[in-house]
Amino acid sequence: xxxxxxxxxxxxxxxxxxxxxxxxxxxxxxxxxxxxxxxxxxxxxxxxxxxxxxxxxxxxxxxxxxxxxxxxxxxxxxxxxxxxxxxxxxxxxxxxxxxxxxxxxxxxxxxxxxxxxxxxxxxxxxxxxxxxxxxxxxxxxxxxxxxxxxxxxxxxxxxxxxxxxxxxxxxxxxxxxxxxxxxxxxxxxxxxxxxxxxxxxxxxxxxxxxxxxxxxxxxxxxxxxxxxxxxxxxxxxxxxxxxxxxxxxxxx
Numbered sequence: 587x588x589x590x591x592x593x594x595x596x597x598x599x600x601x602x603x604x605x606x607x608x609x610x611x612x613x614x615x616x617x618x619x620x621x622x623x624x625x626x627x628x629x630x631x632x633x634x635x636x637x638x639x640x641x642x643x644x645x646x647x648x649x650x651x652x653x654x655x656x657x658x659x660x661x662x663x664x665x666x667x668x669x670x671x672x673x674x675x676x677x678x679x680x681x682x683x684x685x686x687x688x689x690x691x692x693x694x695x696x697x698x699x700x701x702x703x704x705x706x707x708x709x710x711x712x713x714x715x716x717x718x719x720x721x722x723x724x725x726x727x728x729x730x731x732x733x734x735x736x737x738x739x740x741x742x743x744x745x746x747x748x749x750x751x752x753x754x755x756x757x758x759x760x761x762x763x764x765x766x767x768x769x770x771x772x773x774x775x776x777x778x779x780x781x782x783x784x785x786x787x788x789x790x791x792x793x794x795x796x797x798x799x800x801x802x803x804x805x806x807x808x809x810x811x812x813x814x815x816x817x818x819x820x821x822x823x824x825x826x827x828x829x830x831x832x833x834x835x836x837x838x
Contacts, residue, residue, distance in 0.1 A: 734765030
């Protein structure tokens with residue numbers, strides 16, 4: 587689904603992405619982990635088109651991704667969820683999702699109309715809300731949701747774009763234990779239909795969800811393997827000393 591080869595990105599003397607090669611297989615959840623400052627968000631930003639790499643290639647679903655500008659990548663099936671929630675606070679939950687559906691149909695001329703007016707969009711929006719556990723909050727303004735529910739809504743909006751690959755940039759950021767568990771269950775329920783690249787600091791989440799894990803340190807991938815092999819990898823353990831120690835039970 588996603589094949590990155592020899593990707594590099596520097597900011598002056600700082601090499602943020604250092605000759606990275608990474609493959610995400612279709613139908614899997616692939617986690618990208620690493621200490622703070624490892625370059626994870628910089629890498630995700632190059633995949634999503636918000637940064638242009640200095641060299642290397644990115645192939646997505648058989649096409650040259652670098653040939654597509656950032657705003658066209660979601661239409662190709664590459665959808666990103668950000669560290670900070672990006673919902674429209676004044677809109678209802680349903681209208682946030684319906685607006686995404688509307689944009690995919692190139693109906694930007696209706697941008698100031700009520701987004702849920704179209705019956706087909708409304709039905710699709712409600713089906714997505716049911717799937718993501720937000721059906722009972724459909725008429726609630728997004729600004730009145732709890733933090734965890736806003737994250738659920740962001741996932742619902744991403745699903746409305748019908749992604750082939752979902753880029754999740756620290757979806758558990760700022761969540762309590764119960765909220766994190768709820769969102770983990772949601773992502774787990776999507777694995778049969780949606781390929782994901784997950785950037786996350788919470789090792790409980792990573793080890794419970796990931797089919798494969800890549801470890802990024804100082805802009806370099808130092809290991810890619812199955813979760814249990816990553817847990818016992820000496821290089822990975824050394825990289826996390828003083829930041830996040832990988833325990834046997836997967837806690838961070």
